[in-house]
Amino acid sequence: MVVKKHYTEVNADKVNMAGASNTTIRWLINEKTGAKNYALRLFEVSENGHTPEHSHNWEHEVFVLDGNGILVTEDGDFTLKKGDFSYIPPMVMHQFQNTGKEVFKFLCIVPIKND
Amino acid sequence: MVVKKHYTEVNADKVNMAGASNTTIRWLINEKTGAKNYALRLFEVSENGHTPEHSHNWEHEVFVLDGNGILVTEDGDFTLKKGDFSYIPPMVMHQFQNTGKEVFKFLCIVPIKND
Numbered sequence: 001m002v003v004k005k006h007y008t009e010v011n012a013d014k015v016n017m018a019g020a021s022n023t024t025i026r027w028l029i030n031e032k033t034g035a036k037n038y039a040l041r042l043f044e045v046s047e048n049g050h051t052p053e054h055s056h057n058w059e060h061e062v063f064v065l066d067g068n069g070i071l072v073t074e075d076g077d078f079t080l081k082k083g084d085f086s087y088i089p090p091m092v093m094h095q096f097q098n099t100g101k102e103v104f105k106f107l108c109i110v111p112i113k114n115d
Numbered sequence: 116m117v118v119k120k121h122y123t124e125v126n127a128d129k130v131n132m133a134g135a136s137n138t139t140i141r142w143l144i145n146e147k148t149g150a151k152n153y154a155l156r157l158f159e160v161s162e163n164g165h166t167p168e169h170s171h172n173w174e175h176e177v178f179v180l181d182g183n184g185i186l187v188t189e190d191g192d193f194t195l196k197k198g199d200f201s202y203i204p205p206m207v208m209h210q211f212q213n214t215g216k217e218v219f220k221f222l223c224i225v226p227i228k229n230d
Contacts, residue, residue, distance in 0.1 A: 002209070004186065004193040004201040007178075029176050033202045037226050038153045040176045040200065061144050061155045063122075063222060065180075071119065078119040085155065087118040087148045094117070107178060109224055111152050 003033050007042050015043075015051065022049025022098070031112060039112050044105050045069065045098040053095035058111050060088040067104035070097050080106070118148050122157050130158075130166065137164025137213070146227060156223050160184065160213040168210035173226050175203040182219035185212050195221070 005028075012024035022045060029040040042065075045051065053072065062071075064084045071078045071086055074093040078086065088094050098104035120143075127139035137160060144155040157180075160166065168187065177186075179199045186193045186201055189208040193201065203209050213219035 002188045002190040028200045029202045073117045075117040085143045087144045
């Protein structure tokens, strides 16, 4: 079935992973929605917040909705603002940091593991 | 390598598919970026425009950035505004129509076919 919602209808869960700070995640589309191949998540990083600095064996596809941040990676650092997008290949160290006062809000698409 | 751009740095190509009207597509992330599993595209549908009414054997994951539209499907019709998202399963007939005066702008993620 087709699913349609507003993102605010999906719970914002605190990201408790070690190294994360002031960050929530909303799983907009995942296996529970019926998706089999990739999941759509919305992150909100508050002032002074950041995601963990880490790497993993899957890619990220990112699109910035609001706010200002920096993407720190082993390939260099990239400022991020509304309308920016980024592709982060598997196994590349990366971290998202809010550099402003507003909430830094971005979409991040990841593969769904089918194993 | 990590890729970071603003969406306006990517060409907006007219969607010439039969049944499409006043619609452009920007392929933000795809095989050329290094992605192997799913592609991120940005559609802009101008006033009175629409995408084709069609179905196909792959899913859509959609997030609305701006404007107002309607998603017409065989599962029913859904109004779409900024912050709405939708999952459209494979083989479901669907069409996006702009119902406003502003550009109706949305992200649409599709699988990359690896065959």
